[in-house]
Amino acid sequence: MPPVSRNAPCPCGSNKRYKDCHGAIAAPSHPEAQPPTVDATRSAREGTETSYRPSGPDWDHLSDTERTACSILMQRALKQQLAGKLVDASASYSEVLAQAPNTHDALHMVGAIELRRGNLAEARQLILAAMKLRPPYPDIEHNLRMVEDLLRASRVDAGRAPVATEELCERALSILADLALRPTRPGRLQRTSRNDRMESGQGPVHLIAGVLNTSDEGAWLVWRLATLLAPMRPTVWLSAADPPEVRADVRIRSLAPDVGDFPRDGRLVFVGLDIDCAEWIDLTDAQRILIFCQPAAPSLYLDQLRAISRDGSRPVHLLFPSQAMAARFGAGYSALPPPIEADGRKSESVHERVASVGSTSAVGLIGRLWQGTSPSDDAEFLRHVAGSAGLLEIYDPGALRYTLGAEPAVRFWRRGASALRSFVSEVDCVLHVANKWWLEGDGRELFMAMAAGTPVICPRGSMFAEYIDHGVDGLVYDDRDEAIELLWALRRRPAWGMSLGRSAHAKVAALVAPARMAHALEEFVLGERHPIEPSVASKVRQLAMAK
Amino acid sequence: MLHPVDRICMLVENLGIMRNVWKTHLGTEVAYDPQYHDNARVEVASFISEPPALVLDVGCGGGATGKILKQKFPGIRIVGVESNPQAAEHARQFLDEVICEPIESAPVRERLKGQLVDLVLLLDVLEHLYDPWRSLLRVRSWLAPGVRVLASVPNVRNLVTLDDLAAGRWDYEPNGVLDITHVRFFTKASLRTLFEETGFAVLEMTPIFRPEAVDPYVLARRPGRLTTRNLSISFRNREDLEDLYALQYVIDARASAPELAEIVGATREPEGAHL
Numbered sequence: 141m142p143p144v145s146r147n148a149p150c151p152c153g154s155n156k157r158y159k160d161c162h163g164a165i166a167a168p169s170h171p172e173a174q175p176p177t178v179d180a181t182r183s184a185r186e187g188t189e190t191s192y193r194p195s196g197p198d199w200d201h202l203s204d205t206e207r208t209a210c211s212i213l214m215q216r217a218l219k220q221q222l223a224g225k226l227v228d229a230s231a232s233y234s235e236v237l238a239q240a241p242n243t244h245d246a247l248h249m250v251g252a253i254e255l256r257r258g259n260l261a262e263a264r265q266l267i268l269a270a271m272k273l274r275p276p277y278p279d280i281e282h283n284l285r286m287v288e289d290l291l292r293a294s295r296v297d298a299g300r301a302p303v304a305t306e307e308l309c310e311r312a313l314s315i316l317a318d319l320a321l322r323p324t325r326p327g328r329l330q331r332t333s334r335n336d337r338m339e340s341g342q343g344p345v346h347l348i349a350g351v352l353n354t355s356d357e358g359a360w361l362v363w364r365l366a367t368l369l370a371p372m373r374p375t376v377w378l379s380a381a382d383p384p385e386v387r388a389d390v391r392i393r394s395l396a397p398d399v400g401d402f403p404r405d406g407r408l409v410f411v412g413l414d415i416d417c418a419e420w421i422d423l424t425d426a427q428r429i430l431i432f433c434q435p436a437a438p439s440l441y442l443d444q445l446r447a448i449s450r451d452g453s454r455p456v457h458l459l460f461p462s463q464a465m466a467a468r469f470g471a472g473y474s475a476l477p478p479p480i481e482a483d484g485r486k487s488e489s490v491h492e493r494v495a496s497v498g499s500t501s502a503v504g505l506i507g508r509l510w511q512g513t514s515p516s517d518d519a520e521f522l523r524h525v526a527g528s529a530g531l532l533e534i535y536d537p538g539a540l541r542y543t544l545g546a547e548p549a550v551r552f553w554r555r556g557a558s559a560l561r562s563f564v565s566e567v568d569c570v571l572h573v574a575n576k577w578w579l580e581g582d583g584r585e586l587f588m589a590m591a592a593g594t595p596v597i598c599p600r601g602s603m604f605a606e607y608i609d610h611g612v613d614g615l616v617y618d619d620r621d622e623a624i625e626l627l628w629a630l631r632r633r634p635a636w637g638m639s640l641g642r643s644a645h646a647k648v649a650a651l652v653a654p655a656r657m658a659h660a661l662e663e664f665v666l667g668e669r670h671p672i673e674p675s676v677a678s679k680v681r682q683l684a685m686a687k
Numbered sequence: 688m689l690h691p692v693d694r695i696c697m698l699v700e701n702l703g704i705m706r707n708v709w710k711t712h713l714g715t716e717v718a719y720d721p722q723y724h725d726n727a728r729v730e731v732a733s734f735i736s737e738p739p740a741l742v743l744d745v746g747c748g749g750g751a752t753g754k755i756l757k758q759k760f761p762g763i764r765i766v767g768v769e770s771n772p773q774a775a776e777h778a779r780q781f782l783d784e785v786i787c788e789p790i791e792s793a794p795v796r797e798r799l800k801g802q803l804v805d806l807v808l809l810l811d812v813l814e815h816l817y818d819p820w821r822s823l824l825r826v827r828s829w830l831a832p833g834v835r836v837l838a839s840v841p842n843v844r845n846l847v848t849l850d851d852l853a854a855g856r857w858d859y860e861p862n863g864v865l866d867i868t869h870v871r872f873f874t875k876a877s878l879r880t881l882f883e884e885t886g887f888a889v890l891e892m893t894p895i896f897r898p899e900a901v902d903p904y905v906l907a908r909r910p911g912r913l914t915t916r917n918l919s920i921s922f923r924n925r926e927d928l929e930d931l932y933a934l935q936y937v938i939d940a941r942a943s944a945p946e947l948a949e950i951v952g953a954t955r956e957p958e959g960a961h962l
Contacts, residue, residue: 223919226906351911379911416910537733539896545733546755550734554891 144654180369196274198243198498210236214246226253247282255287255523263287306578309438313468330654338413343406343427345665348395350415361434361582362411364479366390377403377414386593395423412436413444421448428667429456433465434582437463459664461583464603474664477607478583479657482591482649500530501631504567504594506585507533507537509574519543521620525571526550528627535563535585564589568637569615569630574602590614595640597626608653613643690868709948712861713868719773722954723862724748728810729754730895734837738763739805745790745826745872746812748853753758766804768793790822795829797920802946813881814869823885830903830942838886843872846901846915846931853917864934875930894933901932 179465192214199207216230230253233246240246251266264287273279278336335680348361366376370389379395397404397420408426410417429448433441462464466473496545503525510518513565522540526532534540536555544550553563563676570589574580583604586596592612596622597615598605608614616631617623630637650656693711725748738760744753747767757763767785769775775787786793790812807826813819828837841864848864851857859867873881875892900931907914912921913931922928 223914225914227916414910416912463727539898541730541733541895543729545729546727548759548760550733551736554893 153475167439186351190216194243194245196244198245198273199240202240207237208242211238214243217231217246217249221249221253231254242273247273248442249284251287252283255283255290260287260291260607264291306437306439306576308469309442310578313438315440323415336544339460344371344403345372345407346377346403347374347408347409347411348377348403348415349411350377350379350417351393356390360584361478362392363387364481365391365409365411365432365661368479368654368661371658372665374409375403409665413440415444416446418447423448426454428665429454430665431456433460435460435465435578435580437459437578447618457664459668462606463582464606465577476657476660476664477648477651478587479661480584480587480591480648480652481654482645501568501627501634501637502530502531502566503597503627504563504570504669505532505534505536505541505573505588506570507552507580509572509579509585510540522550523547524624528624529568529631533563533567535560559590560585560588564594565592567594569627569632570594570596571627572596572602572604573677574599575602577603580604587648587652590641591652592643593638593641593645595630595631595637595644597623599623611640613640613647615640643667694713708848708859708861708948719749719758719771719777720952721749724771724774724777725751725853726750728839731808731837732756732759732891734939735759735806739835740764741766741804742806742808743795743799743804743829744768744782744808744810746810746815747778747785747808749774750781750785752808753778754781762897766799768795771798779938785790790816790825791818799829802935804834807834807836809836809840811839813838813840814866814871814873817870819871819881820885823887824884827886827942832942832944834942836882836938836940836942838882838940839935840878840882840931840938841866841869842871842875842894842933844874844930845919846913847855847934848917850904850915851914851929857881860922875933875936880938882938882940886943888943889938889940891939893937893939894929895935895937896929897934898932899933924932 166286171223190309193206199210202210202544213232213236217229217236219233220226220229230250233253235431236243236246247266247270251263254260254266255263264284265283267280267287271284278357324549331400347365349359351637364370364378365385366374367389373391375391375393377393378394393401401428402420403423403424405427407428407430408424410429410431412432413433421583421627423681424557431445431448445456446452457474458466459476460469461475462474462476466475505522505525513658522532522544526544532544532547533553534544534550535553537544541552542654545552553559570586573587580603586598586604587607590607595614596608597617598608600616600618604615608616610616615626617626719762724798728751732755735756740763741764742753742756742763742887742915744765744767747765747769748754748771750767753765753767756765767775767778767782769778770789772787775785778785784798786795786798788794800808807830809826813822816822843864845864855873859865861867863906863920864868879889879892908918911923912919913928914920920931922931
């Protein structure tokens, strides 16, 4: 059992503090492949020549020469593992095991590598063998739990096609919620935040945006948050050497942990999860850690949240773009719609054009989100869509160029920072698709369409379906046939589409009104009370009805 | 029972290693190969939304791309240029006219007789030319300012090629990025320069992906860093990551203003064959 405090002595009897001994957090590129032996890990990371020694009697029967050889091999293996060279690391560990089959750490690590590769049965055997040699400690217990959970998840799917890592990880998110996350319950939060305030007053706010959200269109969320949180004077941290745009109103700093440039304290607000923080997150003394959970692969959630929360030793607060997504992590997490700018309403002239053309309507599709399972079925469906509407317009089409490039009734829009706005206002409706929740994007396109007065046709299983009232401000479909029927109906009755669009615009304008957004975000960042109303949808309905 | 040598040959073939590809795919008489010359570029057709009246398809091969364009936009005219006589012969059944000559000497201006071209296709052509610069100048000299050019060129900075090179491999193949008939190699930046220096304005460069070809090479992907079997490489942002995955770029360019073209063209426009 780990001790209550990470500063307490380690139960292994080493006289070190738990956090410096078995509770240490290595720099894991993948949490389950975390090397356990602190000294060796640290020396491998720092490149110093402290040699590896097992912390138990694993090598007592070896000669000095053999021990040195094994020690060098272990060190190499750990280095390889930390560098992500799993194949090489596994080979090096196997060499150690050939000489000393009872090397606990080598067994554990090969198990962790097999887990990473998805060979669950092997991983389980190896970790169990390792556990026979030592009393249990948190890392190995976690790894075993993960293997067993994934095994259970894969048994549920027995008979179906082999499950991809992402899907297994998705099912493991519930473990993550136990391990790493503390839902923000109103009562708890009151206490935490009062402590926060008493201890520190209002610490600086850091928006940590990492590498991927810099120069592409996804940067909108970072800059939007910076604008909305401007009264709190946030610092934006980017890992790119050259910030893609310089803004007078925002302080931009370069995230460079190797030269000591990273946020040290205050409120850390992570924008998205595609951020490499393993190097520095342990060294920060943050008052409050918040994460804008933009859709990311479940494996990234596992990696990043475990690192950021220090394996559950400090609370993190999550904000999701919808309740449906938050619910995957358990009860009690917050949700807020994407903070888009709700201006740019579709002009009446576009409506008139639609009314006059009547016979064809243009259905928009965000191609990037289209991650179909069977390309031929998908192509067939999309041809139907084009046929039902008269014209299919695809924004950021990606691989759809291959399947539909020769279709006369399909047009393609390239991705671009300003293109999205014209796209969503030029089409007559937007068809949303959702095969996997983590591929659905952050909902920006969908909300921008609604704000522009373009109705959205959304699958019921989508994590954004909760924002749409079927037949009032958008349409919800159960299967593809129903989607096709809805498209036909919209084409026959352009006036219906226009009235849906007007309601959609009113709803989004109320939902993401800048003052309301800024207030909700400020509450989330300061943590002064339960940040975001649990049921955005019902709130929105009230707002819409009041209008 | 197979002869041991045949078994080794089979093994080598199964491993995907083509030996002696220069013997079969290089030389003065390269046979017309439907799989190679009849590769319909559906994804390139996706870049064309408005029907162009007259298309010049330079390197039209067997005319497969022209065929799908004619299906997409009935009534358009397509003139092809193709140096391989068999491929050109095959293309004649789909295109309105085929000039069977290399780009360096094809009498395009003469054969067009003043008709205005709306769109030039240069699909997988430039990397096969010893002097793509002068060839582009020549193409430019046929065009009015503002005429659209769609070109596709392989991206040599893709993970598959990089990983192989890191391991010391640069194996020419019958097709793909390291097609043995390629004589020039470009990255995104050098492609842009190629067009900009020869009288074109580049509007957009769209990466063409085949994730299923690249993904198996990626062992680990962390924020900002990718690891393959032989290489660990950092990427700055999404564009940079996409560049590593891009096997090709589709360049959407326009013939630039006449002053520039005249200045550049006056000094360099080659007459007759130039190689």
